[in-house]
Amino acid sequence: MTESSRVSRRTLLLGAGGAALVGVAGVGVGYALGHDDDDKTDKSAGATEAAEAGPPKFRSRPDLRTLPDVTITTAANGTVGGFICLTPASGAGLWGPLLVDEKGSPVWFRKVPDPATVAIDFKVQQYRDQPVLTWWEGTIGGTGGQGVGQGEFVIADRSYREITRVRAAGSEQADQHDFVITPRDTALFWVYDPVPWDLSALGGPKDGVLHDGVIQEIDIATGKKLFEWRAREHVTLDESYAPLPQGESAHLPYDYFHANSVGLAADGHIIISSRHTWTTYKIDKSSGQVIWRLGGKKSDFTIDEKAKFAWQHDFRQRRDGTYSVFDNGAGVTKVHDYSRGLVMKLDEAARRATFVAEFVHPDKLSAPTQGSFRELADGGAFIGWGQLPYFTEHNADGTVRLAGHLPLDNQSYRAYKADWTGQPLDQPALGLHVDGGNVIVSASWNGTTEVSKWRARSGAQPGALQGAIEGDRSGFETTLTVQGTPEYVVAEALDATGKVLGASSAIPVRV
Template sequence: MTDSIRISRRNLLLGVGGAAVIGVAGGGLGYALGHHDSDQTDKPTGATEAAQAAPPKYRSRPDLRTLPDVTITTAANGSIPGYICLTPAAGAGLWGPLMVDEKGSPIWFKKVPDPATVAVDFKVQQYRNRPVLTWWEGTIGGTGGQGVGQGEFVLADESYREITRVRAAGSDQADQHDFVITPRNTALFWVYEPLPYDLTSHGGPKDGVLHDGVLQEIDIATGRLLFQWRAHEHVGLDESYAPLPQGDSAHLPYDFFHANSAGLAADGNVIASSRHTWTTYKINKRTGAVIWRLGGKKSDFTIEEKAKFAWQHDFRQRRDGTYSLFDNGSNGTVKLRDYSRGLVLRLDEAARTAKFVAEYVHPDKLSAPTQGSFRELADGGSFIGWGQMPYFTEHNTDGTVRLAGHLPPDNQSYRAYKVDWTGLPLDQPALGLHVDNGNVIVSASWNGTTKVSRWRARSGTQPGALAGVIEGDRSGFETTLTVQGTPEYVVAEALDATGKVLGASSAIPVRV
């Protein structure tokens, strides 16, 4: 192998230097790359029936016509309060971070701006001791049925204002698989770097290409690179369970490692998950040396049979010192178990033993060949996103399901999270009007708010003389009120639980 030539992923994907152009529709993530709606959804507008040939899903936000529905199949029963973060992905519709309530009703959505294609891994984190929303934006391609991303990470505050974007150091772009903000206000994430590599000893071409997993730690405020770890310098290709690309694809990158999560252990060292080696690595944060391997062909631990995992995602240390992961158990071709699960292990690092603690299973025994997440909640329960399968579940400590739902069958979300969030949007509420049987139907919404309890409609003959008043409880993303007769103008006001006006729409003229 020679390191004298660097191949940027951008050049590789564009076919520069004789490399093949990757045109996979999302690889293992199942994403169909491309846009189907060019409207920006962070600028609400009023809407009337005359402006729409057919009633949109939300009259106040006709730009959200193709936003996928979220269905709750097990109503919240003893679940902790919070919202569900998803990144819907399907062949058609709007793509971007989506937050819904426990009834499946949207709280906030933002369409991914061009030229990005998808959003991935939408969640709440802490930055500078304040809650922030984070997600990845970019495009995804790949080989061998696996998704590899080119993009960057977005941080937004409680008002949904963009704080900053975090980009990879060097010529390559950040991969979508994970983004962790550390207590030092730094970010841990992966870069998939294609390298020239002699693969003859593994049955591949001499002039082959290796997809290396590069872990970076970046100072968020300055963009300075603080730490970097390259998988191929510490992990042998013989540890991989992934087959090499063959035939016409032989010169496409060999994704031997496929990193998909990174984080800090309680002792400050790094925990990194590799899907294609079925291994989690504990990495010395100072030297980069591998402290131990858990799982795979070279495991340093003796693992109980029920605790063994494969093709895993989202490896984390929990508050009580145990470890958890989403055990896919299958990649769609090689299957070690019939169902995927959230798995909890207890490690004895001195004795090098791994013991089974618990597993969390979907009632339908779902098998998710790709993607997935498994997170501990504040009360000790757990939340699972079922990856390639469009489902999510919230579990009690005994494994029983206390909340469940799903996206449409043709959809999926790389991960799913239950979060605590207070949204305070700075824009105006959105208002849609139409006339039905001589009355005005008022449709009101406010993308991102979590404080609205009721809506009030004021109506009258002049924008400054709106004496008619009607109120109603908030009923999901959009609330509908009926104003008797046909006034000239209507304004919608959002009220909190005390009746305080949080925000008001513009005065919209009624057009019959």
């Protein structure tokens, strides 16, 4: 793998009815569409399919018709600010990383490539001392394991350009469960490796297959593998709570470990979570030896009853030295009545784990799969409820200060909240239609985080647009009304000081 900074090639496609479709490869497509005064739908290249199904959700971006709505059920009150990172997944087929604001309005979305490609684990990280967006793209379940991914990781800059893609070393493909950029600009992630294995001692086939959980550390710039750790060399099959595949599935890989998080402890050693052993592990970064096990059948710690977890995800060390985990409490079996964000204090010398706090959804949700639990800057927490399409932001005392959800037929493997400043390189998108003798202007700009107002200028010629109206930004798409039917309209995005951040193409108004 070689690192590249891919400066996108600008293309201009002219469609039927005078509509212009303006895009930047790798950044996202921006639309500039003509009017529609007959059936109130955009009749232009790129909008024909949308027209057949009725008005699009966003007139400036008809391609986002099936983008799922995010509903806020508890309005933000005393939150830390920032944007919410989601990876909606449903049968609609519009899969990709989605950034929304605290009102649930889309800020940026990028559809991942077809066919059958999904996005997972979308978040903000640091690479080369700069904020970046990262996510996983690939397919899931191709090897017969439960939730096993085959794909690669994307790193994108503030302008949503791909900096590079991180791939597993050798012929293997990266699993989706986690991707951590370390302070030395390396990447930690998992690979699921199916290996021949005699499972007869467990009642399985002698010529069975085992899914081995493999950690790889890759130098992002060069693709060189710096470290590798294999679960089967350190964790025996008798630690697992997962049942063997049975019947016609008996020769599918036995996913005894099911790794789902990897990260660094404060001392530089590696900490991981294994869902199917109900155990989190600390691994010596130099030797690969297991320093300790927390939870499961062979725990090195005595654990408070209220601190015991099962089928867990997202094991991390917090700033004050405590540890957190998303305790699903449910999976193949249901162990707890509800899922929770769990905080524990570990006395590594005395091998004692004590309960500190739990963060619970007001509806006491139970998430059988997936989920995330992260500390926020003020001591609060943000939780993604995994298989269930909910997310919550909590105060340090556990009370909820923001709550919302994707449509109920969706899910998002994790959900995060983070600061982000987006500066897209493409043009704002513009949709026009005539209603009641006036021009209705619909303006948006996928990825911008700095637009405060929109201005619509109109006139007889593109170079002589005199009329101007302004309005506050109102979600992903803002609507303005231009009186009468001028010949041309352009939309300008303004920041809080009135500075023009970007402008659409000048589009003719066709009556």
